[in-house]
Amino acid sequence: MESVGVYISVPFCKAKCSFCNFASDVFGAGRMEGYVARLVEEIREARVRAARMGAVLPERVDTVYFGGGTPSLLEPKMMKEIFAALRGEFVVDAGAEITLECAPGQLADATLAELLGQGLNRVSLGVQSFVDAEAAAVGRLHTLAMCLGEMERLRAAGVLDLGVDLIAGLPLQTESSWRYSIAEAVGTGSAHVSVYMLEVDGESRLGRESLAGGTRYGAGALPADEAVADWYLEACAALGSAGVMQYEISNFARQGFRSRHNVKYWRREAYVGFGLDAHSMLRMEDGVVRFQNGDELDGYMGGGVLPLLGARVEPVFVRGDEAFEEAVFLGLRMNEGVSLAGLRREFGLGLVSGLTDALVELVEAGLVGMEGERVWLTGRGRLLSNEVFERVLVAA
Ligand code: SF4
Structure with missing residues (x-):
């Protein structure tokens, strides 16, 4: 039976990282509650929306991915509401891959307990660098000790599919500090590693400082592009020789730990996204349709889901x-x-x-x-x- 992957976008963060150009920001709990209510509404109307486009929205869900932003900040009752809406509209496989993106130190015990009850089996930690000074320079709120503690806690809770995200090209980063981060990713036994090369976006604070000058975000301490390219290749080799095999440009996994959800994107399998800036791709009789939500929070929050269709980027039939x-x-x-x-x-x-x-x-x-x-x-x-x-x- 055909299945679909579900992506849930949660655009809230405790602090904004200097390099970030995602549709995410820092908001209070009240805003989150309203957002979850909109998400639930959108999930409930997904089938009608798909039918209007002539697209097939399978009932069976085999992957659920909470991305953001920092979805680990949601309260347990919010997670419960989202899963209730999902299970009301879809049949979520008992063995579904359920992933949570998490900032180290930003997942409350009660939220973790709720998610484990819902079938959480995979966590992707936004580490970016295991070097404290580098993490701090871009506004991350964690330290190496917090990352290690978080991994230990998650494993003790039964989450063995643990991934870390790393970025090559951060301010202050050097060849040896990059090697250190890669070695830590291997040494901590991470099942999955994502390696991104920093592209400084003109809209981020780091990008603006790069263009206008200044010292606050470390734009003057950005490594050269050629060095970053070499570090990426070195990471591919080092991870591979440690058994964390590359399976996509930015993604590496130990045997059996590829992200089933992300593989859908590259294999053009159906996925549906809910929330701010979320993307979807569904099958049609003679191709696929891609559509995405807008990236303005006020626009997303305003009004019912169906009237909002006009505010979305128009669907593209491929x-x-x-x-x-x-x-x-x-x-x-x-x-x-x-x-x-x-x-x-x-x-x-x-x-x-x-x-x-x-x-x-x-x-x-x-x-x-x-x-x-x-x-x-x-x-x-x-x-x-x-x-x-x-x-x-x-x-x-
Ligand atoms: S945690 Fe992620 S989404 Fe949030 S500001 Fe940092 S990079 Fe952006």
Whole structure:
């Protein structure tokens, strides 16, 4: 039976990190209560909304992902309400992967207990750096000791699928401090590691300081891009040799611990997102439809779900050539790459043949590997993935 992954966006944080450009901010408990009421309303109307677009919203849910923001800040009763709404509209598998993004030190015992009762089995910790000075420089509120304590507590509570997020390119970071963070990720036995290269966004406080000058957010202490690229490649190698195998450009896991939810994005499997700025992709008879909620909290909170449709980014129907392009560039993000035979089966001979010249060029440039029917990005190709995707799209 077809299933869908559910994403719940919780755009609240205790403090705003200097590099953050997400639709998240610091708000009080009252705002959270109202937000959860809107989420519940949106979940209840999901089926009507999908039907209006002619999309299929499967009943069965096999992954639930709480992202943000800092969803671990929600109170137990709010989590209970969200799960009640989900279970009212969907059938959540007994073995569903249920993930919570969590800032170390920001998950109350009572919230954890409620979530465990609801089937929580995976936690992704927003560590970014295990070096206290680096974490503090970007406004994170945790220390190494807090991270280690949090991991111990979660394991003791039975959550063995523990992941950490790390960022290469933070202010103050050096080659040796980056190695230290990677070594800690391995040493703590994390089942999953995500490695992102910091892209300084002009809208973040760090970005504004980079452009205008200043010393408050450490913009003057940002490592050079070339160094960050080297650190990324070094992390891929170090994690791999420790058994935390890369399976996507930014994601690494020990055997059996890939994020089932995130893999849906790259395999173009159905997912539905609720909440601020949440994205969805659902199947239709002849393709898929992608849609997303707006990223203004006041807009999201105002009015019923259906009237709000007009305020959303318009749904995009993806069929034919566009669907093929998506399948190629999303599939290439994964280490297992794409199967040309599979693409031929799904999209026909013509589109795949049109890719051949581009693939040969990319193989010669060392950006893509090819063996038989399988095509994947090399290490350098992952670093220059945007260039590869552009070349592939032009060809398709
Ligand atoms: S915790 Fe995450 S979402 Fe919140 S401000 Fe920091 S980076 Fe942004």
